[in-house]
Amino acid sequence: MINAKPTLKSTLKALLYLAPLLIVTITFTIWPLISSFLMSFYTKYNYFTNQVKAMGGANFAYLWQNPDFHLAVRNTLVFVIGVVPLTVILSLGIALLLNQINWLSSFFRTIYFLPFVTSTVAISLVWNWIFHQDNGLLNALLGGSVDWLNDPHYSLTALIIVCVWRGLGFNIVLFLAGLNNIDNHYYQAAKLDGASAWQQFTNVTLPMLAPITVLITVNEIISSFKVFDQIYALFHGQAGPANADLTMMYYLYQKFYVEGQYPVAAASGVVLFIFIVIITGLAFWYFQRHSIKIWGRRS
Amino acid sequence: MQVTLKGIQLAYDRHNKIFDQLSFHVQDGELLALLGPSGSGKSTILNLIAGLLTPNAGQILFDETDVTKLDARNRNIGMVFQDYALYPQLNVMDNIAFPLKMAHVKKATRREQAQKLAKLVHIESLLTKFPNELSGGQQQRVAIARALAKKPKILLLDEPLSNLDAGLRVELRDEIRHIQQVTGVTTIFVTHDQNDALRIADKIIVLANGVIQQVSTGADLYRHPRNLFVAQFIGSPKINTIPVANLIPYISKEIPASILTQAVTAAFRSESITNDPVANALMTNLPVTMTHQVQIGRDSQTQLQFENNRLISTAISDNYTQKIQTINVAPRGFFLFNDDDVCIWEGDAHD
Amino acid sequence: MTRLLKNVIRYGLLTLGALVMLLPFAWMIVTSLQSPTAVFAIPHTWFPSSLQWGNFSKAWHAAPFARYCFNSILVTFITTLGQLFTSILAAFTFTHLHFCGRRTLFAGLIALMMVPGELLLIPNFVTLSRLHWIDTYAALIVPWLASIFTMFALRQAFHAQPRSIYYAARLDGASDWQYLWHILVPASRTTITAVAILQIIASWNSFMWPLIVTNSDRLRTLPVGLTSFTSEAGTNYPLLMAATIFVIVPLLILYLGLQKYIVAGITQASAKGSSL
Numbered sequence: 001m002i003n004a005k006p007t008l009k010s011t012l013k014a015l016l017y018l019a020p021l022l023i024v025t026i027t028f029t030i031w032p033l034i035s036s037f038l039m040s041f042y043t044k045y046n047y048f049t050n051q052v053k054a055m056g057g058a059n060f061a062y063l064w065q066n067p068d069f070h071l072a073v074r075n076t077l078v079f080v081i082g083v084v085p086l087t088v089i090l091s092l093g094i095a096l097l098l099n100q101i102n103w104l105s106s107f108f109r110t111i112y113f114l115p116f117v118t119s120t121v122a123i124s125l126v127w128n129w130i131f132h133q134d135n136g137l138l139n140a141l142l143g144g145s146v147d148w149l150n151d152p153h154y155s156l157t158a159l160i161i162v163c164v165w166r167g168l169g170f171n172i173v174l175f176l177a178g179l180n181n182i183d184n185h186y187y188q189a190a191k192l193d194g195a196s197a198w199q200q201f202t203n204v205t206l207p208m209l210a211p212i213t214v215l216i217t218v219n220e221i222i223s224s225f226k227v228f229d230q231i232y233a234l235f236h237g238q239a240g241p242a243n244a245d246l247t248m249m250y251y252l253y254q255k256f257y258v259e260g261q262y263p264v265a266a267a268s269g270v271v272l273f274i275f276i277v278i279i280t281g282l283a284f285w286y287f288q289r290h291s292i293k294i295w296g297r298r299s
Numbered sequence: 300m301q302v303t304l305k306g307i308q309l310a311y312d313r314h315n316k317i318f319d320q321l322s323f324h325v326q327d328g329e330l331l332a333l334l335g336p337s338g339s340g341k342s343t344i345l346n347l348i349a350g351l352l353t354p355n356a357g358q359i360l361f362d363e364t365d366v367t368k369l370d371a372r373n374r375n376i377g378m379v380f381q382d383y384a385l386y387p388q389l390n391v392m393d394n395i396a397f398p399l400k401m402a403h404v405k406k407a408t409r410r411e412q413a414q415k416l417a418k419l420v421h422i423e424s425l426l427t428k429f430p431n432e433l434s435g436g437q438q439q440r441v442a443i444a445r446a447l448a449k450k451p452k453i454l455l456l457d458e459p460l461s462n463l464d465a466g467l468r469v470e471l472r473d474e475i476r477h478i479q480q481v482t483g484v485t486t487i488f489v490t491h492d493q494n495d496a497l498r499i500a501d502k503i504i505v506l507a508n509g510v511i512q513q514v515s516t517g518a519d520l521y522r523h524p525r526n527l528f529v530a531q532f533i534g535s536p537k538i539n540t541i542p543v544a545n546l547i548p549y550i551s552k553e554i555p556a557s558i559l560t561q562a563v564t565a566a567f568r569s570e571s572i573t574n575d576p577v578a579n580a581l582m583t584n585l586p587v588t589m590t591h592q593v594q595i596g597r598d599s600q601t602q603l604q605f606e607n608n609r610l611i612s613t614a615i616s617d618n619y620t621q622k623i624q625t626i627n628v629a630p631r632g633f634f635l636f637n638d639d640d641v642c643i644w645e646g647d648a649h650d
Numbered sequence: 651m652t653r654l655l656k657n658v659i660r661y662g663l664l665t666l667g668a669l670v671m672l673l674p675f676a677w678m679i680v681t682s683l684q685s686p687t688a689v690f691a692i693p694h695t696w697f698p699s700s701l702q703w704g705n706f707s708k709a710w711h712a713a714p715f716a717r718y719c720f721n722s723i724l725v726t727f728i729t730t731l732g733q734l735f736t737s738i739l740a741a742f743t744f745t746h747l748h749f750c751g752r753r754t755l756f757a758g759l760i761a762l763m764m765v766p767g768e769l770l771l772i773p774n775f776v777t778l779s780r781l782h783w784i785d786t787y788a789a790l791i792v793p794w795l796a797s798i799f800t801m802f803a804l805r806q807a808f809h810a811q812p813r814s815i816y817y818a819a820r821l822d823g824a825s826d827w828q829y830l831w832h833i834l835v836p837a838s839r840t841t842i843t844a845v846a847i848l849q850i851i852a853s854w855n856s857f858m859w860p861l862i863v864t865n866s867d868r869l870r871t872l873p874v875g876l877t878s879f880t881s882e883a884g885t886n887y888p889l890l891m892a893a894t895i896f897v898i899v900p901l902l903i904l905y906l907g908l909q910k911y912i913v914a915g916i917t918q919a920s921a922k923g924s925s926l
Contacts (some may be wrong), residue, residue, distance in 0.1 A: 126906060
């Protein structure tokens with residue numbers, strides 16, 4: 001049992017146990033993965049007969065020249081740059097505050113986490129109401145009259161507000177886990193060495209949190225690249241005023257579901273995937289270079 | 300049931316053989332101890348007998364039946380693991396009854412038998428508790444009761460006492476002996492502590508580096524070690540060893556020249572070193588300096604320096620005010636080993 | 651004194667943040683209890699003089715919310731259970747069974763976690779339409795019956811159980827199957843609950859997939875039903891907010907009841923990141 005060698009019989013048995021997972025995974029993950037790469041090269045494709053008459057790079061060339069796609073990439077990048085640093089810094093700050101208090105700490109955590117368990121679509125509808133130009137709560141509180149959802153200058157900001165608001169809780173919990181993982185001995189040692197609270201923070205807390213911060217940042221970048229639900233609900237099935245909130249994912253949805261241009265949509269999906277692979281690759285490179293064992297497995 | 304291992308070979312890969320040609324035999328109803336330092340392969344033998352490991356070559360027999368290829372769950376073996384391996388989500392009752400449940404015993408019967416076993420190991424008041432609510436000793440008892448539940452033909456105990464503190468250890472050690480006698484089940488237990496083995500085992504197998512050094516009773520291992528390893532491993536304090544060449548001038552007893560030429564190492568027990576005259580002494584008037592004397596409970600230990608060798612004696616009376624100048628060595632507990640570390644001569648075997 | 655001041659600042663900031671977090675929820679509830687015209691009154695009131703509890707039953711009947719709710723529960727329930735089943739079997743296999751290609755297969759599956767699900771949207775849609783599954787429960791459920799993340803989290807939990815327990819169970823006469831369901835699964839129930847809850851949250855709130863593979867009202871889940879209701883409700887914000895509450899409240903209750911498992915689950919989830 002301990003030193004058993006795999007045999008034909010044991011392999012068959014294992015396959016039987018794995019079969020349910022493998023069948024679903026092959027059908028709905030592995031095959032479509034291959035298929036979407038292939039499809040992005042279909043240039044003449046009939047969906048109804050599933051016939052491919054020609055293949056080539058035309059879909060990518062189309063994207064390269066398509067102003068809508070340029071807009072989508074630009075909007076996505078602006079959105080990512082708007083959301084990610086804000087979310088990471090705010091959630092780190094809140095996690096640090098939560099870590100410093102004893103009383104009511106879990107009560108606050110519960111509240112900050114609420115948006116995560118809330119349907120994105122549902123809460124985006126609430127935000128839609130809050131952003132209402134004449135009767136919305138936000139303008140009433142700020143004393144302004146901004147048309148958050150119909151003015152292309154503000155609609156992306158509105159989207160960023162909703163996404164930051166929703167993303168905080170999840171990242172706070174991750175940061176708290178990271179903070180808990182810092183051995184108290186480091187602080188005791190730093191105190192003995194005469195480090196002030198600020199010095200302890202910069203010399204112990206921040207370096208020890210570096211790996212989890214990278215992890216959270218990468219995760220946040222990837223999920224921001226894929227933003228869709230919030231847009232759909234916030235702008236009632238539109239990509240914002242004058243496509244001001246057209247992101248890459250929304251572009252894919254429009255090409256695919258609204259316009260039925262499957263190969264172009266698949267190609268835009270591949271471009272999105274390449275962005276994600278590059279970011280993941282960079283993170284991987286970072287971890288390799290600093291040879292950091294991420295927590296849970298820290299040696 | 301008798302257990303026989305014949306020519307067992309086990310290797311994790313081609314270069315790391317754990318056992319090569321390992322053979323031994325356990326009598327029906329015997330309490331056998333596998334004794335050896337860590338890494339000697341004791342637990343591996345248990346895993347082989349249990350069927351958790353499969354040998355690369357050789358046979359394992361239960362009575363006359365070859366079980367080498369038999370699946371672990373069909374061997375009818377009770378095993379107590381070093382970490383007890385209690386099922387965390389089951390209470391004590393369900394833990395003990397689990398093997399019976401797997402054997403499709405009716406629920407009422409299961410409960411009744413589990414209660415009986417709990418009584419045998421004195422945990423009848425803990426039946427509704429969960430493993431994480433129990434002390435180490437209590438968990439150990441549960442593990443023994445569970446191992447006995449399906450009335451195994453063989454009981455295997457892997458370091459059953461090593462996680463317990465001293466007092467509990469002694470108590471449970473005697474308990475194991477008692478249970479084994481009541482049930483009469485052939486029992487093999489693994490330990491690195493000679494005291495456990497010497498106290499309760501009918502027979503002891505001393506292992507080192509995957510090789511059986513000697514199979515015998517505890518008394519015999521002490522009195523007649525087959526080789527230097529056994530002589531050094533059994534007995535506390537550790538036996539004194541000195542190169543024979545240093546001792547030749549002081550030997551007063553006649554030792555055949557053929558033996559002396561082969562002998563490389565001399566070893567003698569701490570109790571055979573005394574400053575009193577000894578009848579039939581093996582060595583007399585070894586010049587020594589006394590470096591240290593401590594009282595350890597009933598015994599006093601005296602450290603002596605002889606040339607470049609440190610000796611320990613337990614036979615020098617305490618509160619000895621005068622610095623000891625010379626010592627004598629009694630023949631009993633004196634051994635000579637050749638350059639293969641095999642014992643070739645015993646001091647008191649030739650009177 | 652400085653310590654007191656520090657604490658005042660800390661609690662002040664946290665309270666301010668908490669108010670921002672709660673604001674949309676509070677506004678949703680306040681709006682849902684007002685009349686359609688009262689909500690447009692400026693200045694806003696946080697304490698409406700008359701509470702329109704009838705909004706909830708109006709909203710419930712304005713669209714087939716009972717049906718949406720049933721669909722959401724059904725899909726969430728079967729998806730979660732199915733996913734646990736496939737993942738438990740696979741996680742056990744990767745923990746305890748010996749077979750050819752075990753390491754390679756496991757590494758391959760883990761690598762799949764990097765693939766964004768959205769990339770698979772189009773081919774999966776094509777597959778389902780070839781199977782004539784579009785607008786069926788099967789389309790909502792079957793593609794989600796396997797989750798590599800769930801499998802991975804469970805394998806980590808199974809791996810953490812002492813191996814001696816597996817050997818003890820086998821010696822006690824249990825087969826692999828019996829060990830799995832009698833010992834391993836109950837012993838890992840904390841992790842199983844945690845991943846189950848994360849999956850319930852994901853299933854319940856999932857939007858894009860049900861939006862694409864359902865056309866008829868009969869099969870819509872709550873989030874999809876809610877967005878289609880927005881066009882009917884128009885500017886009747888109280889009804890819209892009441893409907894929003896239908897979607898949000900079940901999970902809020904689940905969350906408040908089982909919070910500790912969710913936090914544990916997310917901590918598990920970060921193990922996904924460490925497999926980068």
